[in-house]
Amino acid sequence: MFTIGGIALLAAGAVAIGLVAARHRTEAVRGDNAVGDGACLSCHQQKASFELTAHRLTSRLPTRASILGSFSHGENALRTMNPNLYFRMDSTATGFYEIAVMGRAPDTSVIAQRIAYVTGLRKGQSYLYWVGDQLYQLPVSYWRGTGWANSPGYQDGRPNFERPIPPRCLECHATWFQSVADPSVINRYRPAGALLGITCETCHGSGRDHVTRERSLLRALLPRAIVNPTRLPRAQQLDGCALCHGGTAPLRTAAFSYVPGQPLEKRFDLTTAPDTGEIDVHGNQVALLERSRCFRSSQMTCATCHDVHRQQRDTVALSGRCLTCHTVQNCGLFPQHGHELIGRCVDCHMPLLTSTTVISIYLGHRLRPQVRTHWIKVYPQPPRFWMR
């Protein structure tokens, strides 16, 4: 009798857990439900290489190591076209500063602001600062290969400390910031609650219930409670990247509310540009890829080429991904170049193109980053090193 009752109880318990399990809903990661990368990596050590990627490091606290620009004397100034204005970057015991120096010595006046966060890693960086609980962008950014430069879109020669940081900017470059509701001000946040960098839970959803499950004795009865993109339909896999790589279309819902695995359509106005419209190479890899015949005639997703858990910038290795669907003989240049084409597919069919939207004006020059286009096709001009 006792054992039968026990089994019945166990069975009832299992059914109850099963019901709870079936109802598990993934949550967007927030300050109060995040477990953090350290917890994930305690079991998924093979993903540790993620901690060194541009995603993970795209927003950080300022340190000598996280700021790419130099604070050494002689290298820490940025002249402008205005003879009465230059910027100086200072590292002191209290922090790292951008200082606008106005007027001519000895009658100069200054505006000094302390760097609170560093954003960007691969090509360049911008710096953010607090005024009370409002977050702003600093006027001087850094570009690899160039050094300190006016922030993109800033007028040269004007000390502009007034550009607010909207939640959408942080949504693409951080895991979580808590906004302070204020209908008239868009850039108020609770400084204490910020989770910097893109973390595991940005793409996989809050991991709290998954970790509880994996540590539970009843593990087998509980749902996995974590999003694995490979199990999703293709459109949702792409949406997981389109949140940040699908352009800056207006949002319908609050920042940081996107739940991984859910369709993104709910958030965006789907008045996407017609196929003839121009799409900048910066920030919209999804729309460019969607224009490619490769994409349209296959089940390609971003993961066909990218493993976001590690850094992958070698275009020779990435050209190998083309050969999972093509052969080198498919290339119209095979008769002339033969096997020399191997490892070079990306150079010609996904060339680096200059962004037309990200522009830093600097002493009359226009600095524009080059970005790898994701519209895979035949381009009229092969890159210069191919001309012999």
Ligand code: HEC
């Ligand atoms: C206590 C160990 C443990 C921790 C902590 C843990 N995981 Fe897991 N995770 C596992 C195990 C074991 C599996 C395999 C589960 C299975 O196949 O049923 C798994 C599976 C997964 C999967 C694949 C799920 C699927 O449906 O295929 C993802 C994605 C994942 N974990 C991400 C994470 C993330 C992100 C974190 C941190 C928020 C995390 N894990 C923390 C042990 C852990």
Ligand code: HEC
């Ligand atoms: C929360 C926003 C966000 C999501 C989601 C996101 N990315 Fe990114 N991604 C970024 C940002 C921001 C950068 C630029 C990082 C930098 O250099 O500071 C970036 C950079 C990259 C890079 C260049 C990395 C390097 O080291 O050169 C690749 C490749 C990439 N993302 C692919 C993807 C793919 C594939 C997905 C979907 C699985 C994805 N991203 C999802 C924001 C995001």
Ligand code: HEC
């Ligand atoms: C819709 C998502 C999105 C928004 C909004 C956004 N960014 Fe980015 N940002 C990206 C992605 C993706 C990249 C890198 C890939 C590329 O160039 O397409 C990037 C690149 C950058 C870079 C250069 C990083 C590098 O080294 O490649 C900086 C700096 C940067 N963003 C700062 C900002 C700031 C500051 C804001 C807000 C004022 C902002 N971004 C708004 C997605 C976004």
Ligand code: HEC
């Ligand atoms: C930019 C989005 C993104 C981030 C950040 C991210 N992942 Fe993933 N993850 C994916 C995608 C997409 C897949 C499915 C395709 C693949 O395996 O690459 C995946 C698959 C997985 C899987 C299941 C497949 C496997 O290889 O076992 C695990 C486990 C996992 N991720 C753990 C992690 C952990 C742990 C972190 C943080 C250290 C992390 N992920 C960060 C996008 C992301």
Ligand code: HEC
């Ligand atoms: C997932 C499979 C897949 C991958 C990976 C892939 N392609 Fe394709 N690609 C296709 C298919 C399918 C077509 C269309 C063939 C057709 O319609 O006859 C195509 C078409 C093309 C075309 C013709 C485009 C046009 O507009 O006429 C070029 C060029 C091309 N691919 C180059 C590449 C290169 C370079 C890579 C690697 C960067 C690549 N492909 C990766 C499947 C793929």
Ligand code: HEC
């Ligand atoms: C056919 C292969 C292929 C596919 C599919 C693909 N990429 Fe890429 N991606 C590349 C190559 C090659 C590079 C150049 C490597 C590098 O410079 O890091 C690259 C670079 C990038 C970069 C860095 C661009 C730069 O110049 O800073 C981002 C961001 C990126 N990919 C995002 C995505 C996203 C998001 C998707 C899905 C919409 C995607 N990629 C799909 C091949 C691919």
Ligand code: HEC
């Ligand atoms: C030096 C630049 C260059 C390199 C490197 C290159 N291609 Fe091409 N590819 C071209 C050009 C140019 C054409 C168009 C030729 C024509 O129309 O006669 C082409 C055509 C193609 C086509 C379309 C053929 C068709 O009829 O639609 C495919 C597919 C293709 N290449 C794949 C590849 C692959 C895969 C690689 C790497 C193994 C590669 N290409 C390397 C320049 C290049």
